[in-house]
Amino acid sequence: MLGMQDRSVVDMGFAGDVIGLNNPGAFAIGDTVYAGKARKFPGIPSFSPELFCYLKNPNPSKYKQFQKGLDELLGEGAVQVLYPKESVRSDPILAAVGQLQFEVVQARMKSEYGVETLLEPIAYSVARWVEGGWDAVEAAGRIFNAALVKDIYERPVLLFKNSWNVDQLQNDVPEIGKLLPYALPPVVEQSSKKKGGKKR
Numbered sequence: 001m002l003g004m005q006d007r008s009v010v011d012m013g014f015a016g017d018v019i020g021l022n023n024p025g026a027f028a029i030g031d032t033v034y035a036g037k038a039r040k041f042p043g044i045p046s047f048s049p050e051l052f053c054y055l056k057n058p059n060p061s062k063y064k065q066f067q068k069g070l071d072e073l074l075g076e077g078a079v080q081v082l083y084p085k086e087s088v089r090s091d092p093i094l095a096a097v098g099q100l101q102f103e104v105v106q107a108r109m110k111s112e113y114g115v116e117t118l119l120e121p122i123a124y125s126v127a128r129w130v131e132g133g134w135d136a137v138e139a140a141g142r143i144f145n146a147a148l149v150k151d152i153y154e155r156p157v158l159l160f161k162n163s164w165n166v167d168q169l170q171n172d173v174p175e176i177g178k179l180l181p182y183a184l185p186p187v188v189e190q191s192s193k194k195k196g197g198k199k200r
Helices: 060-076 099-113 133-140 163-172
Strands: 051-056 080-084 093-096 118-121 126-130 147-150 156-160
Touching: 051 099, 060 080, 060 099, 093 099, 126 133, 126 163, 133 156, 156 163
Parallel strands: none
Antiparallel strands: 051 093, 051 118, 080 093, 080 147, 126 156, 147 156
C-alpha cells in the first residue's frame, strides 16, 4: 500500500489504491480503463448549473494557452462549458453550481497556463437540455425568455432566468418536448462529435 505522501511508478493496482494517469486530454470523467473484455457502465450525469458567465481572454496572443487550459480543465470536470449558437461572439460560457468553481478556473488558468482571464456574468440561473435535440428546437419555432446555446457535444441547451420561465415555455410550446436539468455523456458512437473529435 502506498502512503498518502508517497509517489511511485507502478504496473499493478489493487482495490483501494489511488493511481494517477498522467496524460492530460486523453481521459475524461466517466471513462473506463480496462484490459481484456470491454466493460460498460452507466454514464455519469452532468451537474445542473445555476451560475453562468462568459470567460474572456483579454490577450489575443495567449489564445493557444487559453484554449489548452480550458480544454484540460473541462476534461477534469472543473466546470461545464457552453457555447453561443451561431453567434458572432465566440467567448465560452462557464456553467457552475457555485462561484468557487469560477475562481478556481481563473486561478489555475493564471498559475498553470499563464493566462489572465475576465469573467462577465450572465443573468440566467437555470439550464435545461432539450431531450429531443435540434429537431425539437426547430419544431418549437421561436423561443422567448430563454437563451439557446450548445454544450461541448453540440447538443441544444436552454438558459432561463428562473424556473417559472421553464414552466411557461413547456406550457406555451409543447413542441419543445421534455427539458432535462442534466445530460448524460453521448454513447460511444456519437462521442466523436465532441470538440477535438475524441472518442470516449
